[in-house]
Each structure stands twice: as C-alpha cells, then as structure tokens.
Amino acid sequence: MIVAANFKMNKTRKEVEEYTKVLDVVNFGNVNVSVFPPCSALISKDYIGVQNAYPAKNGAYTGEIGLEQIKEFSINKILIGHSERRHILKESQKFIVEKFEFYKNEGFEIYYCIGEPLEVRKKGIDEVIQYLKAQLVGIDLNYERLIIAYEPVWAIGTGVSASNEEIKETHKEIKKLANRPLLYGGSVKPENVKDILSIENVDGVLVGSASLDVSNFIKMIEIAKEVQKEK
Numbered sequence: 002m003i004v005a006a007n008f009k010m011n012k013t014r015k016e017v018e019e020y021t022k023v024l025d026v027v028n029f030g031n032v033n034v035s036v037f038p039p040c041s042a043l044i045s046k047d048y049i050g051v052q053n054a055y056p057a058k059n060g061a062y063t064g065e066i067g068l069e070q071i072k073e074f075s076i077n078k079i080l081i082g083h084s085e086r087r088h089i090l091k092e093s094q095k096f097i098v099e100k101f102e103f104y105k106n107e108g109f110e111i112y113y114c115i116g117e118p119l120e121v122r123k124k125g126i127d128e129v130i131q132y133l134k135a136q137l138v139g140i141d142l143n144y145e146r147l148i149i150a151y152e153p154v155w156a157i158g159t160g161v162s163a164s165n166e167e168i169k170e171t172h173k174e175i176k177k178l179a180n181r182p183l184l185y186g187g188s189v190k191p192e193n194v195k196d197i198l199s200i201e202n203v204d205g206v207l208v209g210s211a212s213l214d215v216s217n218f219i220k221m222i223e224i225a226k227e228v229q230k231e232k
C-alpha cells in the first residue's frame with residue numbers, strides 16, 4: 002500500500018522541516034510513504050521525491066532543476082505527467098516521455114500520473130480509456146520502479162472524488178494496460194481514504210490538499226495500515 006503527498010506549490014523549507022519532524026516519529030508499518038515538496042524545500046530523506054525535473058544532468062535550462070540538483074539530496078523518486086503540468090504548463094506527451102526515459106535510465110522510482118478531463122469522462126468509460134492510453138504512449142510499462150497514479154482532472158482539488166464505482170471500473174481497465182502499482186488521486190482525504198483504498202486494484206493514494214496538514218496525512222497512513230491488513 003502506498004500513501005503519497007504532493008504539496009504542489011505549497012510550503013516553505015521551514016514548514017517542510019516542521020512537517021517531516023512530526024512524520025519521522027510515525028511508524029509507517031507496511032505502508033510505503035512518499036512526500037513531494039516544492040523544489041525549494043527538498044531535504045535528504047528516503048521518502049522525499051521531486052514534483053518535477055528537467056531531463057538533463059545540468060545545463061542552460063532557466064528555472065529548472067536537473068539530476069545534479071536532485072542528487073545533492075540523494076533523492077531518487079520523481080512525479081512525472083501530473084495533470085497540472087500537462088494542462089497548466091502545457092507539457093506534451095513527447096516531453097513527458099523524455100523525462101520518463103531520462104529518470105528511468107537513472108533508476109528513479111517514477112510516479113507517473115494520468116487522468117482525463119470532465120468532457121472526456123462525460124463520454125463514458127471507453128473514451129476515458131482511449132484518453133488514458135494516449136497518456137501512456139512511449140512509457141515503458143515494464144519498468145520495475147514505475148508506479149501509476151490515476152487522477153481524474155475533474156476530481157483534483159475539487160473536494161469531490163470520483164465515485165467508488167468509477168474508480169473500480171477505471172482501475173480495472175488501467176490494470177489491463179499496465180500491471181503496475183496503481184494509485185488513485187483526486188480529493189482523497191481522511192474521510193474517504195478507507196473506502197478508496199478498499200477498492201479492488203487500488204494500491205494506494207496520491208494526496209494533494211489533504212496532505213498539507215500533517216495530522217491528516219498521518220491519519221491516512223494509519224488507515225492504510227489497517228486496510229493493508231484486511232486486503
């Protein structure tokens with residue numbers, strides 16, 4: 002079971018340090034925990050990853066960080082393909098694949114995000130799967146350190162997660178495309194995490210807003226520990 006926190010563009014270095022101080026005394030048990038702070042607040046810890054990075058060791062890429070900056074913190078996990086980078090920052094599938102290949106070749110654990118917008122969801126599951134398939138083009142689905150996160154765009158940050166039925170049906174189809182650990186993301190919170198984690202083919206959650214409060218995040222880890230025992 003995986004429980005991951007994506008802070009997005011939230012928290013200062015001081016706040017991340019305070020957060021991890023609290024998190025460090027928690028027994029994660031059999032839960033695999035990851036935390037993705039902004040790049041200005043990276044720290045050297047096993048569970049810390051980067052939200053984004055340029056596919057190069059270093060170079061003339063203004064505003065970016067690359068392998069050299071990440072390695073300074075001994076970090077070896079990365080989020081790639083998040084919908085906010087696809088839609089707001091206009092990252093193409095081609096560029097996403099470049100990042101994937103580069104960090105795969107460096108042996109990183111890759112949290113690879115896919116998810117459809119509302120207009121696609123409204124057309125039904127077949128359209129959703131076609132859309133998600135296109136987001137997997139060029140990705141080595143046999144990479145052993147690949148974790149996929151299904152995050153419907155319309156459920157991200159809205160407070161309304163996909164229904165349990167929608168998650169169940171979509172995860173079943175994604176698993177047919179890629180037999181990798183599969184997380185759900187989109188308005189996950191302590192109140193709904195037990196139900197979501199209990200769904201077949203859900204191997205964990207990627208949490209945004211509700212992870213910003215460390216006590217909420219710890220609650221979700223504790224719930225995941227319980228669900229893991231029952232599953």
Ligand SMILES: O=C[C@H](O)COP(=O)(O)O
Pocket residue numbers: 007083152156157158159160186187188189207208209210211
């Ligand atoms: O990476 C996390 C997702 O975008 C989910 O964000 P959210 O939990 O705020 O909906």
